[in-house]
Amino acid sequence: MAVSAETVVDLMVQGVQMALVLVLAPLLTGVVRKVKARLLRRRGPSVLQPYRDLARLLRKEVVLAENASWLFRVIPYIVFAATWVAAALVPTFARGLVFSWAADLLVIIALLGTARFFLALAGMDIGTSFGGIGASREVMIASVAEPAMILVVFTLALVAGSTQLSTVAAHMATADVGLRVSLGLALVALIMVALAENARIPVDNPATHLELTMVHEAMVLEYSGRHLAMIELAAALKLLLYASLVVGVFLPWGMASPGAGLAAHLVGGATYVVKLAVAAFALALFETSIAKMRVFRVPDFIGAALMLGLLGTLLLFVSRSL
Amino acid sequence: MSAVLALLACAAGLLGLGVVGVVGGRGRVGAAVVYLGSATVCALAAVSAIGVLLGGEPVSEVVLPIGLPWLGAHFRIDALSALFVVLVDVGGAAAAVYGLGHGRHEGHPRRVLPFFPAFLAAMHLVLLADDAFTFLFCWELMSLVSWALVMAHHQQGDNTRAGYVYLLMAGFGTLALLLALALLAGSEGGYAFADMRAVEPAPHVAALVVVLVLVGAGSKAGLLPLHVWLPLAHPAAPSHVSALMSGVMTKVAVYGFVRIVLDLLATPPWWAGLAVLLLGAVTAVVGVLHALMERDIKRMLAYSTIENVGIVFVGVGLALAFDAHGMGAAAALALTAALLHAANHSWFKSLLFLGAGAVLVATGERDMDAQGGLIHRMPVTAFTFLVGCAAISALPPLNGFASEWLLFQAVLQSPQIEQWGLRILVPGVGGLLALAAALAAACFVRAFGVVFLGRPRTPAAMRAAEVDRASLAAMVALVVLCVLAGIVPGVLIDALAPVTSALLDARLPTQAALGWLTVVPIAEGRSSYNGLLVFVFIAVSAWLTVRVVHRLASDRLRRGPAWDCGFPDASPLTQYASGSFAQPIRRVFGTTVFAARETVEMPPPGDGRAARHRVTLLDPAWRWIYDPITAAVAGASLRLNAMQFLTIRRYLGMVFLALVGLLLVIAIWR
Numbered sequence: 003m004a005v006s007a008e009t010v011v012d013l014m015v016q017g018v019q020m021a022l023v024l025v026l027a028p029l030l031t032g033v034v035r036k037v038k039a040r041l042l043r044r045r046g047p048s049v050l051q052p053y054r055d056l057a058r059l060l061r062k063e064v065v066l067a068e069n070a071s072w073l074f075r076v077i078p079y080i081v082f083a084a085t086w087v088a089a090a091l092v093p094t095f096a097r098g099l100v101f102s103w104a105a106d107l108l109v110i111i112a113l114l115g116t117a118r119f120f121l122a123l124a125g126m127d128i129g130t131s132f133g134g135i136g137a138s139r140e141v142m143i144a145s146v147a148e149p150a151m152i153l154v155v156f157t158l159a160l161v162a163g164s165t166q167l168s169t170v171a172a173h174m175a176t177a178d179v180g181l182r183v184s185l186g187l188a189l190v191a192l193i194m195v196a197l198a199e200n201a202r203i204p205v206d207n208p209a210t211h212l213e214l215t216m217v218h219e220a221m222v223l224e225y226s227g228r229h230l231a232m233i234e235l236a237a238a239l240k241l242l243l244y245a246s247l248v249v250g251v252f253l254p255w256g257m258a259s260p261g262a263g264l265a266a267h268l269v270g271g272a273t274y275v276v277k278l279a280v281a282a283f284a285l286a287l288f289e290t291s292i293a294k295m296r297v298f299r300v301p302d303f304i305g306a307a308l309m310l311g312l313l314g315t316l317l318l319f320v321s322r323s324l
Numbered sequence: 325m326s327a328v329l330a331l332l333a334c335a336a337g338l339l340g341l342g343v344v345g346v347v348g349g350r351g352r353v354g355a356a357v358v359y360l361g362s363a364t365v366c367a368l369a370a371v372s373a374i375g376v377l378l379g380g381e382p383v384s385e386v387v388l389p390i391g392l393p394w395l396g397a398h399f400r401i402d403a404l405s406a407l408f409v410v411l412v413d414v415g416g417a418a419a420a421v422y423g424l425g426h427g428r429h430e431g432h433p434r435r436v437l438p439f440f441p442a443f444l445a446a447m448h449l450v451l452l453a454d455d456a457f458t459f460l461f462c463w464e465l466m467s468l469v470s471w472a473l474v475m476a477h478h479q480q481g482d483n484t485r486a487g488y489v490y491l492l493m494a495g496f497g498t499l500a501l502l503l504a505l506a507l508l509a510g511s512e513g514g515y516a517f518a519d520m521r522a523v524e525p526a527p528h529v530a531a532l533v534v535v536l537v538l539v540g541a542g543s544k545a546g547l548l549p550l551h552v553w554l555p556l557a558h559p560a561a562p563s564h565v566s567a568l569m570s571g572v573m574t575k576v577a578v579y580g581f582v583r584i585v586l587d588l589l590a591t592p593p594w595w596a597g598l599a600v601l602l603l604g605a606v607t608a609v610v611g612v613l614h615a616l617m618e619r620d621i622k623r624m625l626a627y628s629t630i631e632n633v634g635i636v637f638v639g640v641g642l643a644l645a646f647d648a649h650g651m652g653a654a655a656a657l658a659l660t661a662a663l664l665h666a667a668n669h670s671w672f673k674s675l676l677f678l679g680a681g682a683v684l685v686a687t688g689e690r691d692m693d694a695q696g697g698l699i700h701r702m703p704v705t706a707f708t709f710l711v712g713c714a715a716i717s718a719l720p721p722l723n724g725f726a727s728e729w730l731l732f733q734a735v736l737q738s739p740q741i742e743q744w745g746l747r748i749l750v751p752g753v754g755g756l757l758a759l760a761a762a763l764a765a766a767c768f769v770r771a772f773g774v775v776f777l778g779r780p781r782t783p784a785a786m787r788a789a790e791v792d793r794a795s796l797a798a799m800v801a802l803v804v805l806c807v808l809a810g811i812v813p814g815v816l817i818d819a820l821a822p823v824t825s826a827l828l829d830a831r832l833p834t835q836a837a838l839g840w841l842t843v844v845p846i847a848e849g850r851s852s853y854n855g856l857l858v859f860v861f862i863a864v865s866a867w868l869t870v871r872v873v874h875r876l877a878s879d880r881l882r883r884g885p886a887w888d889c890g891f892p893d894a895s896p897l898t899q900y901a902s903g904s905f906a907q908p909i910r911r912v913f914g915t916t917v918f919a920a921r922e923t924v925e926m927p928p929p930g931d932g933r934a935a936r937h938r939v940t941l942l943d944p945a946w947r948w949i950y951d952p953i954t955a956a957v958a959g960a961s962l963r964l965n966a967m968q969f970l971t972i973r974r975y976l977g978m979v980f981l982a983l984v985g986l987l988l989v990i991a992i993w994r
Contacts, residue, residue, distance in 0.1 A: 060873060063880035067887070069779055071699045073710070083866035087858065103842065104854035104861075108729055109720055113858070116719040119765055126773030126900065129696065130888040134900020137773065141766035142908035148765075149758035152732070156754055159736050165851045224887055227880075228873050301912045308755070315751040319739050 008261065015267070016099050020090040022271075023246075027089075027238035028052035030245065030282055037286035052238065059231035067128045067224055077124040078225065078232035081117045085236040088113040089243040093250050095270035096258040097168045106165040107155050111148070114199070114243075117236065118144055125221035136220030139297055143205065143217065146304040147198045150191055153311030157188040158251060160318040167250070175254040187314035189252055194307035196244035198300070200237070203289045205300050217297070242278075245285075249277040326384035327376045328401045331409065331452055334369035338362060338445035345437030355427050355437060362441045363420035369448065370413035376406035377819055391457055398454035398516050403822035404587070405451045407663065408579040411670045412451065414805070415572035416444045418798045419564040422678050425794030426564055429685050435476040436562055443469045443568065447576050456505040456515040460498060463580070467494035467544075470573060473565045474557045486556035493543050493553040501540035501580070504533045508588055520588045531593045537584045538600070544577035546630040547637060548607040549945040554630060555614070559622030559690070563681020566622060570629040571674035575666050578636055585644070586659075586827045597645025598746055604641055605753040608634030608760035610944075613917055616767045616906050617941055620690045621680045624771060625673065628716065631760055632669040635731065636662045638757060642734050642750075643828070649741050652830030657845050658734035660820050660832055665727035667816065668809060672715040672724060675802035679709035682795055683775060686788035693901040694782045695775040701788045706776045708799040713768035715806045718761045721859035723809035726843070728761055729853055730817075733845045763909070770905045779896040811855040814843050903939065910939070918942055 032049035039046025066075070088110045091102055105113070118140065125137035159165045161182065162173035173179065198205040201218035208218070222233050250257070256273030258266040295303065341361045348354025376384075385400035401409070423440065430436055446466035453459035471494065475487040507529050508520045525533065543550035558569045585592055611630030618624040639662025646655035682705045683698065684690055699706040715722040735757070738750040780786040790796070809816055814835030821831040832845055842854045873879075914920035918941040925936040970978075 060877035063878060063882055065882050065884050065887075068883050068885060069697065069700070071777065072703075073699060073777070079866045079870050080862075082869055083862045086865055087861045090861075101857065101861075103852045104857040105720075106851050106853060108732055108851075109725075109853055109858065112718065112720045112725055112729075113862075115717075115762075115765060116714075119714065119717055119719055119769055122769045123773055123777060126769070126777040128886045128888070129778030129896060129899045130886055131898050131900060132889055134773075134778075134905060137769065138900060138905040139908055141769055142912060145759070145762040145766050145909060146912070148762035149755055152758035153751070153755055156736065156751065159851075160739060163850065165733070165736065223889065226887075228877055231877075232869070232873070297908070298911060312751060312755050315754070316748065319747045319751050 012099075012260075015096050016090070016101055019094060019096070019099060020086070022094065023089040023239060023242055024086065024235075026275075026278070027235065027242040028056060030242050030278060031238045033279065033282045034241075034286050034289075037283055038290055041286060041290045052234075056231050056235060059226075059234070060228050062227040064227035064229055066226075069129065070224070071127055074124055074127040074224075075229070077120045077127075078229040078236075080120050081124075082232040082236045082239075084113045084117040084120075085239045085243070088117075089239045089246070091167070092243055092246045093168050093171050093257060094246050095274040096262070096267055097171055097260060099168065102166065102168045107158070107167045107170070108152070108165055110167070110243075111151050111155065114240065115144070115148060117240075121221055121233070124225075128224045130224065132220045132223050136217050136223070139217045140221060143198055143300055143304065146301055146308055147195050150304055150308040150311045151195045151199075153308065153315050154188045154192045154195065157184050157311065157314040157318060160315065161185060171250050171254045171257060172259070174251055175257070184314040184317045185252075187310045187317075189248075191307040191310040191314065192248060192251075194304060194310075196248065197288075198304050198307075200241045200244060202285065204292050204295045205303065207294050245278055245281040246274075249274075249281055253277055326386070327372050327406075328384045328386050328399050328452060330372045331369055331401060331448060332386070332388075332399060334365050334372070335445045335448040335452070337365045338441040338448070341365070341441035342438045342445070345434070345439075345441065350434060352428070355433055356424065358437050358441060359420045359424040359427060362444060363417045363424075365441075366413040366417040366420065366444065370410055370417070373401070373406040373409035373413065376401055377403055377410065377822060385454060391461070392515075395455060395457060395515055397458045398518075399449075399452045399458070400454035400517070401452060403826050404579070404583065407667075407820065407823055408451050408575060409448060411575050411667055412444065412447045412572050415568055415670050415674050416447075418674055418678070418802050419568050421801070422567070422681070422795050422798035423564045425792035426562070426678075426681055426685065428792075430562060432476065436473065436565070439469050439472045439476075440565065443473060443565070447572065450576055451579060454517045456509055456517070456520075459517075460502055460505065463501065464494075464498050466573065466576065467498065470557075470561070470565075470569055473561045473569075475560075476562055476565075477560065480560075482556070483560040486553070486560040490553045490557035493550065497540045497543035497550070499540075500536045500543070504536035504540060504584065507533050507536070508584070517588060521590070524590045527593060530589055530591065533589055534585060534592055534596045534599075537581055538603070541577045541581035541584070542603070542637075544580070545574045545633045545637070546577075546607070546611075547603055547633065548610055548630075549949050551607070551611070551630050552943075552945050552950060555618075555623050555626040558626040558629065559620065563622070563677055563684060566626075566681070567674040567677035570626060570677055571670040574629060574633050575670050578633070578640070578662075578666055581637075582640060582659075582827070586640075586647075592644055592648065594648050594743070595745075597641050597643075597648055598749060600637055600641030600644060601746075601753055602641075602749060604634045604637030604639075605756040605760075606634070607631070607637065609756050609763070610917065612760050612763040612767055613909075613913055614943075616763060616770065616909055617914065617918065617920075619692055619902050621683065621692050621695075621771065621775060622677070622690050624692070624767070625676050625680060628676075628764065628767060629669075629673055631764060632665065632673065632716075635728070635757065635760065636666050636669070638662075638753060639665060639731050639734065642731075642738070645741060645743075645746050646734075646737070647828055649743065651737070651740060652828055653832075653846065654734065654737040654740070655828045656824040656830040656832055657730065657737065659824050659828060660817055660845075661727055661730035661734050663820050663823060664730060664813065664816055665724075668715070668723040668727050668806070671802055671805050671809065672712045675708060675712040675799055675806065676716065678795065678799050678802070679705055679712060682791040682799070683788075685791055685795075687782070687784040689782070689784060692771065692774045693903070695785045696778045696781040696896060696899065697776070698780075698785065698788055699776040702776075702790045704790060704796050705799065708796075708803045709776060710772055711803045711806060713772045715810065717765035717768045719765070721810050721855040721862070723806050723813065726810055726813035726853070726855060728757070730813075730843075730845060731757065733851055736851075737846070763913075766909060770902060774900070774902050774905060778899045781896050781899070781901070811859045813853075813855055817843065914941065917944065 122137040125133035258270035391397040449462035615627035642658035
């Protein structure tokens with residue numbers, strides 16, 4: 003089988019993308035933590051601290067609860083793999099990833115849903131009340147956040163005429179998109195969903211270890227060693243995925259188009275890093291300036307995202323130009 | 325022999341097996357003959373039907389000299405019938421193999437054995453029938469035989485009430501279908517389906533037919549608010565029959581709807597799509613919310629069937645709406661999505677009901693809160709149930725996702741519809757669908773987590789053992805089907821093309837022509853999905869990660885007591901159970917839908933009584949529709965009771981008055 007040079011380049015771009023998201027994900031978490039610490043006038047740990055944490059966790063032995071099943075040991079890898087595959091399909095520095103036709107935006111959302119499904123099962127496996135509380139709250143939040151996300155996808159798909167993320171990003175970079183009310187609503191809804199899905203303030207506190215207020219941390223309470231490392235890395239990847247999604251769709255400039263040269267790809271990579279830095283700063287600023295809400299206020303918060311998404315879609319149904 | 329004759333012979337063979345069940349139902353050999361025979365006949369029938377569906381054999385029909393003397397019994401097989409015959413046969417074969425092992429735990433095998441093959445035969449006959457009389461006769465046969473199966477365990481719990489409600493609703497549904505078909509036949513009495521296709525009914529007749537079919541087929545399928553019998557009757561039957569009723573019989577109802585509205589009725593009214601769409605979406609969400617509130621594992625599955633029927637009807641409704649606006653390709657997409665979901669649901673719901681039956685055998689309890697930790701003692705059942713849960717929760721790369729993805733693609737086609745009502749409704753329907761999917765995931769995390777994970781809550785759950793090999797074989801076969809249908813949905817989509825071509829004169833692009841088994845519903849630039857590649861990606865990256873981590877980092881492992889934040893809690897009762905797991909969702913959705921209320925009775929200090937936490941839920945269908953109706957009927961019959969004790973003079977007076985009244989009516993009519 004003759005392999006053309008273009009295919010090799012495409013495969014390389016896809017490979018670089020997979021490696022890039024894996025390498026950048028802990029850094030993004032580290033930067034957010036650092037900026038938050040600086041905003042609170044603390045010095046904060048180095049931005050490289052997440053890498054060190056992961057390395058240490060990976061080297062440690064796993065302490066497994068006595069009644070843990072085989073599922074409990076498999077789940078960290080399933081969660082990680084599903085999140086990694088999803089993150090590898092979101093255009094970051096280049097469009098037209100070679101495997102982007104395998105999965106559109108709906109599939110990416112559903113892959114994250116797969117990861118969540120299994121993580122919630124892991125919370126139930128040991129049979130402790132903390133695992134159960136985390137799992138039950140997680141699925142409650144997801145039951146509102148997921149439809150909200152799907153409606154955001156609808157809005158984007160109706161504007162771009164495609165659910166394919168590369169096509170959406172390419173369309174958003176053209177001038178004929180213009181300013182639309184529905185896209186503004188979709189952006190707000192997407193950010194709200196992203197906050198909820200990544201267990202950020204005001205929905206959940208990623209730094210808390212106070213049992214009754216935590217959701218994500220309660221689910222993974224029984225994990226240790228390399229299993230915990232996989233789950234932490236998956237969480238970092240998910241944050242990176244949502245950040246890439248927001249900047250890729252709503253700030254689509256600078257991305258290398260398919261078949262572009264090396265220089266275009268380098269420019270794409272540089273702009274991507276800058277965009278991520280902006281997103282990290284914005285997230286840290288937002289998180290420091292708002293309080294966490296009670297768990298039963300959360301449905302109101304994400305319900306608002308759901309309504310915004312619905313409104314955005316409805317406007318597009320009423321008129322294609324809104 | 326033509327396909328229709330072969331299938332009729334299969335149905336006759338199944339009826340014969342029913343007789344075997346009557347005669348030899350007491351012994352083990354008789355049971356083995358009935359179940360093995362049913363599985364074999366189903367396999368033969370499936371081969372024949374697949375030949376019709378894929379091989380494009382010509383539509384074959386036959387008229388048998390039975391039934392009404394001037395009409396005969398018409399039978400016919402086309403692509404639509406063939407598709408549903410395949411669904412019946414796959415579900416039937418799996419249930420029969422499962423019954424081979426599961427049937428040994430049956431206390432009264434003679435209450436099940438004769439009816440099981442007869443039920444399968446009746447479903448085949450409904451799908452083959454080609455005139456109104458045969459169709460209704462077989463439909464009613466299907467209802468009655470399944471009623472007998474529902475009543476098999478009539479001494480237990482609420483099952484007699486379940487049978488009673490089922491009988492009432494089935495009779496009501498058949499009455500509606502009878503009226504619908506009579507309207508279609510017209511005053512000339514063209515009872516053969518071919519005659520009905522030929523005439524175009526007046527608009528008001530068409531409207532009435534759609535409403536009646538929605539009532540008739542919808543009540544069998546479980547559409548709101550006619551669903552009330554379903555969560556009572558489906559769980560009451562033995563588990564492999566529950567699998568048939570939920571997985572397969574609801575699909576026969578979908579067939580009835582599609583056959584009459586899309587095939588026999590030449591031009592459905594413009595609002596038909598809108599009504600079906602709205603009804604389907606509401607059914608999906610309310611059904612899954614009910615499932616989330618349910619403690620009984622089989623009733624939970626029955627409510628989830630209602631949800632999935634809602635999803636199928638959303639697809640059918642979209643197809644009607646697109647068809648009415650001349651958008652053939654979009655209509656084909658929506659109908660393909662609906663039929664694919666019907667097929668997928670029949671597989672994973674059968675799988676889940678069989679799994680629930682295995683749990684019932686192992687622990688003797690349908691209550692989820694009496695289980696726990698079964699993954700350790702029933703590893704194969706747990707694995708198969710997990711695959712079923714993941715498939716029904718629409719997780720890629722399994723089959724439930726493929727059909728829901730297609731349905732979302734169909735929803736995204738709808739801004740081109742001209743009509744305003746639909747344009748405003750469809751985004752809401754899309755949102756409701758997404759909500760139903762997310763809630764279904766929550767529902768099945770809860771089911772699997774409470775039943776199979778955690779620590780055992782009762783001694784029975786602690787002693788549970790894996791079920792027999794025949795049962796496991798049936799479940800594993802369905803798992804294979806779910807996985808295959810998920811990673812290569814293109815094959816199934818191509819198999820559905822003859823159906824959409826026949827009904828809508830449109831089909832999806834041939835998927836087999838695309839490289840890498842990709843699914844492209846409209847055009848490559850719009851959307852594509854490759855289940856195989858997603859599956860391979862996840863599997864390879866997970867495997868690589870495991871290898872790398874174990875090789876380069878650490879593979880040591882130590883077992884210790886659970887950490888649980890330093891609270892080693894003593895009792896397994898402190899685990900989250902079905903009620904507590906659903907509590908956040910109950911507070912978010914249940915207060916509006918079910919008027920859910922929680923009361924806590926805390927005795928004062930010094931009082932030795934236990935504290936109580938009570939949750940009350942009101943089923944809106946019973947509360948607003950059925951309870952008022954039953955109250956009215958009961959009140960009226962109480963009043964009419966007085967008429968039993970009148971004198972002869974008064975009776976004669978009433979006869980006279982009735983006569984005068986009737987004569988007056990006739991006089992005015994003329």
